[in-house]
Amino acid sequence: MAPGSVPLLNTRAMALNRLRDFSEGFRDAAAAIGLQPQSAAGYVNRAHSESGLDRRGEMLEDLRRAAELDPKFREKYEAAVRLPEDSDTALLFDDLVGAGGAAAAAEAPARRSLPLWPFALAGLLLVGFGVFSSPGIRERTTQFFSRAPADVRSAPAAEPGAPPSAFWGRYEVRREIAEGGMGVVYEAFDRGLERRVAVKKMRDEIRLNRRERERFLNEARTVAKLHHPNIVEIYSIEEDGDDAYLVFEYVEGRTLHEIIQEQGRLSLAPVKHVFLGVCSALEYAHGQGVVHRDLKPANIMVDKNGAVKVMDFGVARQAADAAGNHNQTNTVIGTLPYMAPEQEEGVVRREADIYALGVCLYEALSGDLPFKGSPGAALLSKRDAKYAPLGRSIGGLPEAVDRLIGRALQPDPEQRIHSAREFFQELDHAPNS
Structure with missing residues (x-):
């Protein structure tokens, strides 16, 4: 097999996964998909790696794609979907030496049937003798792995044998x-x-x-x-x-998360511009009785012209608090570092979005989160409002900003700033330097 060939990459990925070297297995499976996006074996191998790396959502998506490309993997995918979230997904891949080898063999140019054991043995030998230590092959693998997911994963395809999707026809x-x-x-x-x-x-x-x-x-x-x-x-x-x-x-631009990752932290003036748009969006949504529940920098988009858009209201919820009541839900949804203490207990109210605003402001100005550590430790810190004020580490930051963050991060929602409009008014009144 030629260096960088799909069967070679899939065979090695299969062997690495069997040796529980899931990070390297993921790299080779991703490279195989990059070379051949229709490689069902590549998706199965990558799903095996993702299972070992505790990335259940990505594992399910790759198994779905494999099942679309090759019906023999549908049973495995359906079994994965039925598994409870706390189940050991590694059990799904006990037969993967056979499945992966068979698929890899099918992708090889030769069409005649071959026994499966040589592929598993070849994979182990490739690992043992370091065939992929060759700079050319490793460089090619790394190039494909370093691509963004949009470049590696393919668009959805109709299930084999099924009629064309009416939706994707449009x-x-x-x-x-x-x-x-x-x-x-x-x-x-x-x-x-x-x-x-x-x-x-x-x-x-x-x-x-x-x-x-x-x-x-x-x-x-x-x-x-x-x-x-x-x-x-x-x-x-x-x-x-x-x-x-x-x-x-469709919004063409970058998320606030990407901007923070690139710049480390932002100065107060551009932060005010971003939060004007965010607070305007939240004030309107709250006026319609809708709570976002997952506000974070990754859900704040700044388009190429500087306009700000809040996205992913897909976990938003209608708040039943017009008369002072609040929704209690059995489903806790959100991203833990940005969630208010009461939200972690399943209480849905608009002040949880204000709390998330405070966390986002803290992160935008410092490049760091106010509450870190394990989920339990972070929740205790939230309840005690234990975090490092920004004025200690950022010279020249107005005291008004620390006071605003302190009010937004109050553990008791009744003591918190109650509206996005009030939040921005206090932020806007803080001098820029």
């Missing part, structure tokens, strides 16, 4: 943008309206659960009613057979 898929707890997001082109859009396809573990599917669609309908210049707009909610899709505004 949209041209360009690339995968992101993947989250609720679904996979693609950049697409709306053929009818001739415009770029973003499409979120509901995850299979949600699609196959009737209650979760209805929750997903009901919350999407709630968000679709929001129309504001600082909120990414949902154009339509569409169902195609068992699948459900959200079609929404």
